[in-house]
Structures are given as C-alpha cells and as structure tokens.
Amino acid sequence: MFWRVLRGSLRESRGRLAVALVAIISGAAVSSALLDLQFDAERKFTREFRTLGANVVVSPPSTGSRTDEESPVFGGEELQKIISVSNGGQSGVTTFAPFLFVVAHSAESSVILAGTWLDEAPRLAPWWKVQGQWVSNRADRQHCLVGRQVARQLKLSPGSSFEVTHAGRKINLEVSGILSTGGAEDNQVYVNLAVAQGIAGVGDGVGLVEINVGGNAERVQNFVTELAARVPELEVRPLRQIAQAEGQLLSRLRMLLLVTVALVLALTGLCVLATMATLAMERRSDIGLMKALGGAMPRLVRMFLAEVGLLGAVGGALGSLLGAVLAAWIGRRVFGTAISARLEVFPLTIALMMAVAMAGATPLRLLSRVRPAVVLRGG
C-alpha cells in the first residue's frame, strides 16, 4: 500500500515534483562537478606545478642565480652525489639538470653561452617556446638554441651557423631553434653542457644544478635537507615561493569550491523548499482525510520522506552523471586538462541531495498540524 500511495502521489504531483527534480539535478550536477574538480585539483595541480620548473637550486656558496657570469664551478664528483640523491626512489625528484654559464664572444659582441642537458630542457622548462627544432640529444656538440634577442642581434635563423670564441678557444655552432621565454634566456645561447665545459676549460665542472621536486612544500624541504647533508660544501636552496604559492593557491581553490558547493546546495534546498511548501498546501485535504481514516502521523511522514528521498536519490544520480560530463568539460575548457569523475563523488552527491531534499521538505512538517475536522469541513 505504501508503494501504491507513493506511486499515486508521485504521479499526482509530477508537475511540482518535476520542478523540484530539475532543481536537484542541477544542484547535483554543479556540486558533483565541483567536487570532482576539488578531488582532482590536488593531484592535478601538483602535477601542473611541476611544469613550472625547478624548485631547488644547488650551487657553490654565495653565488646567485644562473645568470651570474663566470660563476664559480663545482666538480663532477659533487654532481654525481647530487644525481644519486635525486635518483633515489623516495626523493620525489621529477627532473633535474646541471648548468654552466660562460661569457663568450661572437662577431665582436659578447654572448652568454649556457650549457645544460638540452634534452632535459622541455621537462625542466616547459614554457620555453622554440621556433625550429629542439636539441634532443645531450651528446650533440654541434647544435644550439639561440635566444630571441641574440638571434636578432646576430641575424641568425634556424639552419644558420656562427662562430663563438672564449679565451682563445673557438667553436662553430649551428642554430637548431630560436628560443623565446620572455626571460633571461632570450639573451643567451643554449648548448649542451659538454660544449660549454669545453670552451670554458673547466673539465667536468658545472655552475649550478636545477632540480624539480614534486609534491608539497614539506616534501621539497625534506629533499633539501637530505641533499644538503650529502653535499655540505654546496649551497642547496629551495625556491620557496613556488612551493608556497602552490599550497596557497590550492587551499584557496579548495575554499572557493567548498563555498560554492555549499551555496549551490543551499539554493537547491531553497528551491525544493518552495516547491514542497506549495505541495504541502495542495495535499492538506488528502492528509486530513488520511488522518481521519486513522493514518498515524509517523506513517504519513514516512510516506512523504520516502517520496522526497526518492526524489533526492534520482536527482542526485542523474545530476552526478551530468556533473561528470560538466567536470570533464570544465577541465578541458578552463584548465586545459582532463578532469576525471571520481567514483566516490557519486554516492556522496546522492547522499547530499537526499539530505538537501529532506531538509527542503521541512514544510511538509506543517502537515502534522493539519486538523482533519477542519479540512473535512472544507477549511
């Protein structure tokens, strides 16, 4: 009988319930999409932030950044230690590369020759834009990437060759690609490490090592501590601002998402509330009659809650499916990455929507005040 009454009243009020259902579906879609984003954000953003380059720099004491000209160098022995720590399974290091900077000359003007592992560059500095070809092999001693300003100054383009001298040594380089970054690199010529080491005459010495450690600030700090212990003669500096900015952005994003979800749920609840208030009025006479026939209030309340709960469950299920699509779309359009729907969001959304629907159904409680004698008189 319970189900017959449920079915009957669902059919009877399908117009109003459809309005509430649409509200619940939209609410569920938006909040589940946001929850998908929220769950995905941490994972996603830590990965996205890794692409922002190095967050740890190792260099001889009291030298500045890699733009320092003729900076002191350290030898291959230390580099090997750094490599072994970085390659340790627990280090969290995603990529790293050594750098050596040499001030050289070409066609009467001075250029900064930067030596590194050019095959690592796309990973360590993914924002670099290269017109032409990257240099994909770190053993390549012939090709180079020329910064945009240098290329303009020396009238170089991909395929052209030029000569570079330093301390009486001379090398011939072929331009593989023109590099534009909007930073200091635009004024530099990038070659493989061995080329720079050769012209500088420093053997296997390097000026600094840039390392990217994935994960949160704490993880970065742990790595810095570990590495500093292994190479005490070098300075190991975390580039804190990146790790902190990452953390801050994440927690702000999380706040924003949660506040939005709360708002959406509140709005959904209000919409259900308005519908249910009307419905309660419409059902007064039916409820009065059921009471007159001996229907106890808890029983009648259960019927309504089942109805509303069902509405919430159906709305939540449909909405979270829609939300998964929405999340994927937002991911693609707004963040340019694939946001995958999380399985746990489905039951969570359904439960949330049932709760919201029940909360929105509080006007139905007014029905417990319905006096059958009054209703049956037509009041």
Next chain:
Amino acid sequence: MGVLVELDRVSKQYGGVRALDQVSFTVEAGEWIAIMGPSGSGKTTLINILGGLDSPSSGRVLVDGRDIGPLSEKDLTRYRAEKVGFVFQQFHLIPYLTAVENVMLAQYFHSMTDEKEARESLARVGLADRAEHLPSQLSGGEQQRVTVARALINHPALILADEPTGNLDEANEELVVNLFRELHGEGHTILLVTHDSGIARLADRRIELAHGRLSQVSVLST
C-alpha cells in the same frame, strides 16, 4: 443489546460559538439514529466528536465504555482506525488512488491490506466492475458507495455518516439509503445526519438539534 455510545453533558465551544450545549443521549448497539436540525445547529460537530476528529470542551463521550475525551492524538488516531467508519457528504476519496486502493487505504491504516476483501466490499456496494477506476472516473453516487465500502472494511463499531446523500440525485440517494438499510439489518450501529425526514423515518430514533441543544429525541415505533 447494550449501550454502545453514551454522551454526558457534552459541550463544544468554538471561540464565542457554542456549537454543542450540554448534549446527553445514549445509543444502543445496533441502533440506527438519524440526527436532524437546521444548518449550524451542531450536527457535524457532534459527528466529529463521536468520531474522534474533535474533542469536546466539556462533558464525557463514552464509546464501548471508554471515555474518548482525554485520549491523546495518537490514541484518537487508533480509535478512528479501529472503531469508526466515516461517510462524508463530500465523499472525500484520495484522487490518485483507484476505488479498490481507497478501500485498501483504510485497511492499511487499520492493520494490513487485503485486496480480495477490499474487492468483496466493493462488490457488496455494487461496484465490482469499478474497482480500478479513479474517483474522477466515477459518478457521485458511485464515489459515495466507495466511501461506504471503505467505512465498512474494518468492521467498525460505529458508522458515522454526515449527510451522505446531500450531494446525490434521487436514484443514487435511494441506492445509498438502501445500503444503510442493509447495514442496519445486519446489526451495524449507525449515526446518520440528514435533512430528509423520509430518510430519518427509516431510522430507529431521531435526534433533533437546535442551537447546539438537544431539542427532541423521538423513538419511532417499529
């Protein structure tokens, strides 16, 4: 047969309106009582109090020896489900339930549904072939017969009918009145409000209300 209902100086006050004023009478089990009186004289109020839909302001209402005045809301609900069968002037059926489901609803509130029994009850009021119809698909007379079937389904001690023929044409009125005659013949206790003295004549006794007071109790010789 013993006394089933006893009213002892029952009054009902609605704000400044005294709908019932010191009404006392008794009803024997199996009796058919017609309640008459002009509009506003308190007939519906009396039926509602007997049916546990309303409580008296003062006085005692004994049904089966139990005073229903002090009962809690919950106990009154139980009382209505178990002891009373209502037939209203405006039928009052659930619009989205079929005839048989409307009858089953009373079973459901009483104890358990029994579709077979519900259909038998409909058959007895001549509606076997209308069981699957919604109220909106039934004529007024048919709807009222569904409410009679619903009132009977739980074998109530008391059948309370408030102008059951008030909204019916003559042919349907006769059908419904005949149903009450049958029920009376089977020993049901019936209190029936009517403006029709022809119907009232069929009852064992007639109670007249005027301004909430009992103006006349007539015993009809049978």
